[in-house]
Amino acid sequence: MNDLRARLPLVATSLLLALLVTVAFCEQQAHSNFANYHAAPSNGILMPRIGCPAILTSGSSLEVYFDPGSRGGKDWGLRLRSPFMDHEAKVVSVVAFESQSIWKLSAEVPKEAKRDLYDLVIYSRQETAVSFVERNSVFVVGESFPDTLRVGVITDLHYGVGTYYAYTTKVLRRTLDALSALDLDLVVGTGDIVDATADELPFSSVASEFYRLRVPILLALGNNDQYAIDKGFRYWEKHLAPEYYSVKFGAWYFLVLNSGNGLIDENQLLWAEKDLSAQPKELFKVLVLHHPYWNEPHPSLSSKLPNLIKANGIGLVLMGHTHRDEVRQDLTLNIVSVALSDEGAGYRLLNLTRTRVEYDQRSWAYDSLLVNYLQPNDYTSTGFAAHVSSRLATDSRLRLTFFLRSQLAGVTPKVDGAEVSRVTVAKELQGRASVEVSLKLMPKTEKIVKVYFEEDKTPPLASCSYRVEGATVFVSPSASDVGFGVVKVTVFYSDDNSTWTIVPVRIIERTEQYGFTATKATIFLKVEAEDGAGLKATKYLAVQVPDLQPMKTEAPPPTVELAVIVALIGAVILGVILFRRGKTLR
Numbered sequence: 153m154n155d156l157r158a159r160l161p162l163v164a165t166s167l168l169l170a171l172l173v174t175v176a177f178c179e180q181q182a183h184s185n186f187a188n189y190h191a192a193p194s195n196g197i198l199m200p201r202i203g204c205p206a207i208l209t210s211g212s213s214l215e216v217y218f219d220p221g222s223r224g225g226k227d228w229g230l231r232l233r234s235p236f237m238d239h240e241a242k243v244v245s246v247v248a249f250e251s252q253s254i255w256k257l258s259a260e261v262p263k264e265a266k267r268d269l270y271d272l273v274i275y276s277r278q279e280t281a282v283s284f285v286e287r288n289s290v291f292v293v294g295e296s297f298p299d300t301l302r303v304g305v306i307t308d309l310h311y312g313v314g315t316y317y318a319y320t321t322k323v324l325r326r327t328l329d330a331l332s333a334l335d336l337d338l339v340v341g342t343g344d345i346v347d348a349t350a351d352e353l354p355f356s357s358v359a360s361e362f363y364r365l366r367v368p369i370l371l372a373l374g375n376n377d378q379y380a381i382d383k384g385f386r387y388w389e390k391h392l393a394p395e396y397y398s399v400k401f402g403a404w405y406f407l408v409l410n411s412g413n414g415l416i417d418e419n420q421l422l423w424a425e426k427d428l429s430a431q432p433k434e435l436f437k438v439l440v441l442h443h444p445y446w447n448e449p450h451p452s453l454s455s456k457l458p459n460l461i462k463a464n465g466i467g468l469v470l471m472g473h474t475h476r477d478e479v480r481q482d483l484t485l486n487i488v489s490v491a492l493s494d495e496g497a498g499y500r501l502l503n504l505t506r507t508r509v510e511y512d513q514r515s516w517a518y519d520s521l522l523v524n525y526l527q528p529n530d531y532t533s534t535g536f537a538a539h540v541s542s543r544l545a546t547d548s549r550l551r552l553t554f555f556l557r558s559q560l561a562g563v564t565p566k567v568d569g570a571e572v573s574r575v576t577v578a579k580e581l582q583g584r585a586s587v588e589v590s591l592k593l594m595p596k597t598e599k600i601v602k603v604y605f606e607e608d609k610t611p612p613l614a615s616c617s618y619r620v621e622g623a624t625v626f627v628s629p630s631a632s633d634v635g636f637g638v639v640k641v642t643v644f645y646s647d648d649n650s651t652w653t654i655v656p657v658r659i660i661e662r663t664e665q666y667g668f669t670a671t672k673a674t675i676f677l678k679v680e681a682e683d684g685a686g687l688k689a690t691k692y693l694a695v696q697v698p699d700l701q702p703m704k705t706e707a708p709p710p711t712v713e714l715a716v717i718v719a720l721i722g723a724v725i726l727g728v729i730l731f732r733r734g735k736t737l738r
């Protein structure tokens with residue numbers, strides 16, 4: 153008995169120790185909604201990211217994971233910044249997470265924060281120079297979540313940098329601007345975001361392409377994105393998102409998996425099971441991955457994933473990879489969409505209610521609804537136009553955003569062709585002006601919307617280069633404009649310089665080609681450019697087609713004549729030398 157009494161403190165200490173170890177272990181094993189990072193994200197923020205944003209109501213709680221290294225101390229502030237608003241959020245707590253340098257920060261989204269996509273700014277109150285910004289990473293829906301989610305699906309962007317990718321980049325920009333104009337709730341990118349590369353630039357550049365989105369985007373990793381990882385480069389994590397994660401959007405839950413290598417590894421599957429089991433039953437669950445799982449031989453996709461889908465009541469699976477539309481309603485609703493990088497580039501729009509999915513059998517062509525901002529929409533221009541056009545059979549309600557440089561302090565720009573919904577103007581000279589407008593576009597119509605401080609009185613400049621291959625003439629027109637920007641460029645050709653035929657544009661190997669077959673040795677080109685103010689410019693050009701020149705019988709070219717003269721002079725000099733030599737020898 154005495155013995156036991158003596159040992160009691162020891163037993164108690166051991167129990168306490170065991171408990172502490174367990175707590176510590178549990179803390180370390182704490183499940184988070186994203187995969188462990190292999191590389192530091194370029195902006196120091198691990199979650200949320202541009203490719204896996206936080207989606208919240210105003211007044212709710214926002215959790216941020218960030219890694220400041222040894223900088224900044226412990227006292228951190230948080231701001232939510234959009235082109236129209238700048239809110240300071242109340243930081244509730246900052247605690248260490250997993251490793252020594254990762255912090256988990258909890259903050260309250262300000263009640264006055266309206267529906268908008270915000271940049272997340274984390275800053276140190278102790279060291280003013282230390283701050284981290286993850287752009288477009290927090291989407292505030294307003295006071296409550298919508299009853300129906302309007303979702304755009306893009307896939308297989310195969311983004312790259314350089315002339316080979318000029319056309320696909322143009323298509324991507326038009327698409328992102330159209331999806332933003334539709335004021336969707338969410339865009340989902342189902343993989344092959346970049347074209348297979350081990351270079352960092354395509355990853356950082358595609359992230360900046362996504363800055364033009366005014367709606368949040370979820371990105372899944374495809375086999376082309378996996379290429380860099382297999383070479384040892386974690387640019388995906390550095391510039392876009394964790395390799396897999398989940399995001400909650402009110403009554404919906406999105407599980408985004410990495411099938412980059414044509415499989416889902418054991419760790420990821422375990423994580424996914426755990427993440428799914430932590431979700432309330434009533435959430436509508438959507439799985440996002442690159443590969444149509446029924447096409448893949450690896451058992452993780454061919455059998456384990458179907459089991460996961462069934463066991464967890466996943467109501468929709470979004471995929472890409474095959475570059476073809478495919479809808480299967482078997483295990484669940486499976487939707488594969490067309491690539492954004494092919495000639496038939498397109499995207500898909502879905503409506504998600506709490507119980508079902510509304511969708512079209514076919515993706516929309518990317519230019520069904522075109523939104524073309526005619527100058528860089530980045531606060532560098534003092535006014536410009538947007539050309540919008542619809543090939544749809546129904547009305548479209550559009551929201552456009554113009555980012556201008558204001559010439560005068562506090563002056564509101566003029567708007568033509570749309571209704572103003574929001575304006576923020578800088579108080580200083582040459583400051584920023586953000587303007588949001590809305591308009592209704594009737595079926596099969598086009599419209600010019602102008603936002604500006606001063607009228608455009610400068611006509612555009614048209615120019616053109618060409619190359620001739622046999623009897624085919626390839627034309628590269630270009631046009632620039634001071635003011636509202638170039639609405640359209642048209643190329644014509646003519647045999648007689650008076651009757652003109654339009655040169656069609658074709659997409660050949662991902663590039664735009666204006667080409668036609670010439671029938672005469674001299675043909676004429678005309679390039680017409682029109683700007684947003686309706687001002688026009690025309691450029692004329694005559695082109696010679698050598699293959700169609702009549703055969704000529706002419707005197708030998710001067711070079712032959714010269715050679716003969718040189719040879720004759722040479723012979724004379726040689727003769728003189730030989731003659732003199734003969735003389736002296738004698």
Ligand SMILES: [Ca+2]
Pocket residue numbers: 608609610611612633634635636637683684685687
């Ligand atoms: Ca102009």
